[in-house]
Amino acid sequence: MVLNVQAVRAQFPALHHQENGRAPIFLDNPAGTQVPQNVIDAVRNYYLHDNANSGGFFATSQRTDALKRSARETLADFLNASHPDEIVFGPNMTTLTLHFSRAIGRQFKPGDEIIVTQMDHDANVNPWLLLAQDKDLVIRWVRLDPEEGTLDLQTYESALNKKTRLVCVGHAANALGTINPIKKMAQMAHAAGAQIYVDAVQSAPHVLVNVQDLEVDYLVCSAYKFYGPHIGVLYGNYDLLEQLTPYKVRPASDKTPGKWETGTGSFETIAGTKAAVEYLASLGEGPSFRKRLESSYAKIAEYEQGLVWRLIEGLKAVPGIEIRGIVDKNHADMRVPTVVFRLKGQHPDETAQALADAAIYVWSGDYYAVETMRALGHAADGGMVRIGIAHYNTSDEIEYVLEKLYGLC
Ligand SMILES: Cc1ncc(COP(=O)(O)O)c(C=O)c1O
Structure with missing residues (x-):
């Protein structure tokens, strides 16, 4: 077809x-x-029928909570996460990454190493450079081969060592359009005892992301790049997210995903994001979503x-x-x-x-x-x-x- x-x-x-x-x-x-029109309708309908803060006893609040749950389910399908609670909504990829970097950084000690690449958007580079400054970490770079337009994987291999804690890399590059070999890079990171944080902002509109197949620990994308509203989405392996302690206010949930979502959510754009994924699914055929x-x-x-x-x-x-x-x-x-x-x-x-x-x-x-x-x-x-x-x-x-x-x- x-x-x-x-x-x-x-x-x-x-x-x-x-x-x-x-x-x-x-x-x-x-x-x-x-x-698409269904995204516009979803945002509009939220305001018309469901607009409320979450956690109340009345109908609009309960519909808002139901929307959050079902949007997490849809986004878990979209990324092939194993559980809806592995989906975190946030203002955009940059803010989610800055927030996440502060949380994971609490586990790092001086001399620990983070790998970043020359291929990446600054949103997956500078949060890590700033963290390194604050925590006295070492940054190692994966070189971009300017002739080939690909990452030089030899520089990746030599950057990895037993001090590496995190590898930060883009799935697809926002300038060159290159798709990086994420699964291979994830396996190499894990073999070295490190975790991997993947920026899928530019792949999500073109390649169906599969966090389980890619074997990634964390992955982040932005709905406004895949026909949705202005909002970001973070996937994290549930157990790993649970082990981390993000900065948050005291009354907010202590559980994942709620502990990662600071303040009141952007429920109308969450509705639009669910609709964007439904739009994408509507272009295909098959027995399941x-x-x-x-x-x-x-x-x-x-x-x-x-x-x-x-x-x-x-x-x-x-x-x-x-x-x-x-x-x-x-x-x-x-x-x-x-x-x-x-x-x-x-x-x-x-x-x-x-x-x-x-x-x-x-x-x-x-x-x-x-x-x-x-x-x-x-x-x-x-x-x-x-x-x-x-x-x-x-x-x-x-x-x-x-x-x-x-x-x-
Ligand atoms: C590859 C990539 N990563 C991150 C971002 C930042 O995304 P956001 O605007 O959601 O913070 C962009 C935005 O263009 C991007 O292209």
């Missing part, structure tokens, strides 16, 4: 709004996706791969263009549909502005992939242009973008 892109697009109202007389082309998806997600993601991947390889081949035809990341189709399974490039003699902001003028929304700069841009030699000269495809983009849109880019050269 193939993805019916017109049926998909019909569900996203934002794709049909006009901006200066034409419908924009959303290729800023790694920075945030549009939402997880099977429908599997079928949906297979369709999405096949469709997005078609678009991204047309884009990459089209970009390769631009004289003097610099494209970084995996551009060999034999390694198609090692990337998500996010492509970074620079046009010859043009600042990335100029290219992004020219595309914006044609109602094509893309990003330029470093998108917080600070170390990646440094490794690519573009930390100080404006970074790169990023085009990020989602399953609602069309081949006509890709052709139009290529035509505009050819016109800029």
Whole structure:
């Protein structure tokens, strides 16, 4: 079964709004996706029928508690967690990670080591650098091979040792789009006696995450990157989360997941996040929710791969263009549909502005992939242009973008 892109697009109202007389082309998806109608309805319905704080005896409060429970179940299915209580909601991935880093850091002693990578978004780098400063920890780096666009696993192997406590790595890179070998990295971390914290923000819209198969201890993602509202989700192995002591106020729960969720939850966006996962499952077929997600993601991947390889081949035809990341189709399974490039003699902001003028929304700069841009030699000269495809983009849109880019050269 193939993805019916017109049926998909019909569900996203934002794709049909006009901006200066034409419908924009959303290729800023790694920075945030549009939402389908059922997500909008879920948020709206929460306000209309269920709006209350949690833990009360009255109907709206009880419906809010029921919503939290069922959203945890849905998100546990989405990530293949073994129990709904392994799902923690928080404002966004960055805040969840800063919060989590403080909690796990309480177990670390001076001289303990944390591994981070040059491939990661700063949200999975700087929380650990800050923790290291506070607790006198040692940071070790996994090198990004700028030619291959992949992590240099030899530097990972040599960074691991008996002092390593935690490995922090992204599932898919927000700049290069590279998918990292998380299962292998998790096994290597565990063999060294360390745990692994995975940033799945950029993989979750494209690859069906399976925390059990990946053998990860902790994994974090953001619903607004997979067609949901602005909220973050943390998965943690239940026993490991229970062993940690997060900073919290005294009356709040002492149990996981409640002890991790500071203050009042964003119940309307929790409702929207559940709806986003239900939307994704609705694109697939199968006897169970997880099977429908599997079928949906297979369709999405096949469709997005078609678009991204047309884009990459089209970009390769631009004289003097610099494209970084995996551009060999034999390694198609090692990337998500996010492509970074620079046009010859043009600042990335100029290219992004020219595309914006044609109602094509893309990003330029470093998108917080600070170390990646440094490794690519573009930390100080404006970074790169990023085009990020989602399953609602069309081949006509890709052709139009290529035509505009050819016109800029
Ligand atoms: C790979 C990656 N990690 C983390 C983040 C930060 O996510 P949030 O905005 O939810 O804090 C982003 C945001 O773009 C990202 O792309």
